[in-house]
Amino acid sequence: xxxxxxxxxxxxxxxxxxxxxxxxxxxxxxxxxxxxxxxxxxxxxxxxxxxxxxxxxxxxxxxxxxxxxxxxxxxxxxxxxxxxxxxxxxxxxxxxxxxxxxxxxxxxxxxxxxxxxxxxxxxxxxxxxxxxxxxxxxxxxxxxxxxxxxxxxxxxxxxxxxxxxxxxxxxxxxxxxxxxxxxxxxxxxxxxxxxxxxxxxxxxxxxxxxxxxxxxxxxxxxxxxxxxxxxxxxxxxxxxxxxxxxxxxxxxxxxxxxxxxxxxxxxxxxxxxxxxxxxxxxxxxxxxxxxxxxxxxxxxxxxxxxxxxxxxxxxxxxxxxxxxxxxxxxx
Numbered sequence: 001x002x003x004x005x006x007x008x009x010x011x012x013x014x015x016x017x018x019x020x021x022x023x024x025x026x027x028x029x030x031x032x033x034x035x036x037x038x039x040x041x042x043x044x045x046x047x048x049x050x051x052x053x054x055x056x057x058x059x060x061x062x063x064x065x066x067x068x069x070x071x072x073x074x075x076x077x078x079x080x081x082x083x084x085x086x087x088x089x090x091x092x093x094x095x096x097x098x099x100x101x102x103x104x105x106x107x108x109x110x111x112x113x114x115x116x117x118x119x120x121x122x123x124x125x126x127x128x129x130x131x132x133x134x135x136x137x138x139x140x141x142x143x144x145x146x147x148x149x150x151x152x153x154x155x156x157x158x159x160x161x162x163x164x165x166x167x168x169x170x171x172x173x174x175x176x177x178x179x180x181x182x183x184x185x186x187x188x189x190x191x192x193x194x195x196x197x198x199x200x201x202x203x204x205x206x207x208x209x210x211x212x213x214x215x216x217x218x219x220x221x222x223x224x225x226x227x228x229x230x231x232x233x234x235x236x237x238x239x240x241x242x243x244x245x246x247x248x249x250x251x252x253x254x255x256x257x258x259x260x261x262x263x264x265x266x267x268x269x270x271x272x273x274x275x276x277x278x279x280x281x282x283x284x285x286x287x288x289x290x291x292x293x294x295x296x297x298x299x300x301x302x303x304x305x306x307x308x309x310x311x312x313x314x315x316x317x318x319x320x321x322x323x324x325x326x327x328x329x330x331x
Contacts, residue, residue, distance in 0.1 A: 001038050005047040012179060012213060015051050020181045020209045022047040027211060029072055029108040032099075033115040040123055042116075042132055056110075056213055059083065065219035071110030071212045075165065076101065078109060088217060090226035090245050094168035097230045100237050110212035113166055113176065113192065114204065117159040117267075118239055120144060130156045131200040138200075145303040147239065150310055152266040157200030158303060160264055161193060162239050167263035168228055169215065170271050171245035177214040178206060189215075193268030200267070222249045222257035225327060229320045230263075231312060240264030242313045248324040250284040265300070265313055272296045275317065284325060286318060293317040 007022070009015035019025045025047035026034060037043035056070035059081050067083060078084060079095035095104065098112075121127040121139045128137035140148050140158050148158040166189065174189040192205050206212070226247035232238040243263035249256050258279045260272040275296035282288045293314040300310045 001041065002044050004045055006050065007047060008050045008053065010053055012054055012056070012211065015049055015054060016180050016209065016211050018047075018049050019211070022049070025049055027051050029111045030074070030106040031111075032103050032107045033111060037116065041125065042123060051211070062216070062219075067217045069109055069215045069217065071108060071214055073109045074105060075099070075107045075109070075112060076104040078165075079104065086224070088168075088172055088220070088223045088226065090223065090228040090247060091165065091168040091172065091217075093228040094164040094230075094243075094245060097228065097243075098164040109165070109215055112163055113169075113189075113212060113215075114206070115162055116203065118162045119148070119159040122159060131159060131196070131203075134199070134201045141303065144305065146305040147241065147264075148303060148306050149266050150300040150302050150306060150313070151262075151270055151297075152195045152268065153301070154196045154198065154200070156198055157196035157267065159196070159200070159267055160239075161266065161268050163269065164228070164230065164240065164243060164263060166193070167243055167261050167269040168245045169217075170269035171226075171247060171259040171261035172220060172223055173218050173259070175216045175218075176212060177216065178210040179213050180207060180210045184213075185210075186216075189269070190271045196267050203267075220247070220259070222247045222259060225249060225324060226259070227320055227324055227327065229316055229323070231316055242309055242316050244313075244316045244320040246317070246320045246324060248284070248321060250325065253283055255279050255282055255284050255288070260296075260317070262296075262313060262317075265309055272317070284321075286322060289318045289321045290314070 026045040028048050028050050056072040058070050060068045079092045085092045121129045127139045149160050169189045176187045228245050230240050230243040240263045245261045247259040262270040275292040278292040
């Protein structure tokens with residue numbers, strides 16, 4: 001790890017002012033991903049701006065019934081919050097599947113959104129990786145790619161986004177608030193993470209001088225009946241091969257509201273808009289679920305070792321929606 005300058009920001013204004021003037025600077029919250037990347041010399045900031053003192057640790061109920069979650073709320077605190085557990089249970093479930101208890105106690109909401117891929121080649125400085133070093137190639141294509149993307153990949157990169165929490169937030173229509181010296185702006189979570197295209201090193205819509213300050217969850221009655229299902233190689237501390245965040249509302253045997261997002265299959269949390277479109281208003285049964293899942297995965301393209309994810313994702317969608325019917329999605 002190379003040496004770096006250290007700045008402790010007392011408030012948001014000081015933090016965004018510091019990053020606007022310090023070249024090659026990074027914010028430090030929980031540090032659960034950034035510190036690892038610095039040790040591996042994948043990240044090599046000249047300046048670290050410590051934001052752990054900022055007043056961004058509250059979960060506040062909004063007048064319309066939504067919630068505002070500060071960017072420095074610890075993952076463990078968010079998962080345990082009673083309003084989250086009752087109104088958005090899939091979010092609590094996603095976080096609890098995401099890492100060890102020790103990491104959840106340190107990791108922050110804002111940092112979770114910004115964590116980088118766990119692609120083996122990204123961490124290996126001897127390998128070709130367009131995400132780490134643009135223009136060098138992608139060794140995952142034709143290499144060990146069992147954990148890689150089947151949706152939204154490109155000839156430049158097939159890495160997947162590792163977050164479980166972000167998949168749940170994508171299904172919940174969450175909005176990210178960011179701040180810089182230019183002011184505040186709001187970014188829908190589904191637009192925050194970027195697909196690789198020809199620039200896989202550009203991972204988010206966040207500008208280099210912007211700080212995530214909060215995530216807002218809209219009032220979403222369908223989310224009360226929701227579930228996060230994660231398929232992985234082992235039950236403890238493993239990244240998803242496929243995950244599904246789903247919320248379902250059924251009346252008189254027909255689907256009246258549906259939210260669906262996938263993890264482990266793309267470079268970003270994948271909102272399953274096509275499946276949602278096909279399911280809205282249809283009979284709530286396994287046949288409908290299977291048709292919608294197949295349509296969502298129709299554009300998928302597997303590599304030499306991960307093509308199994310295409311069927312696995314379809315099966316996981318169907319299993320999750322069937323479970324929601326059992327849980328009480330039908331009125």
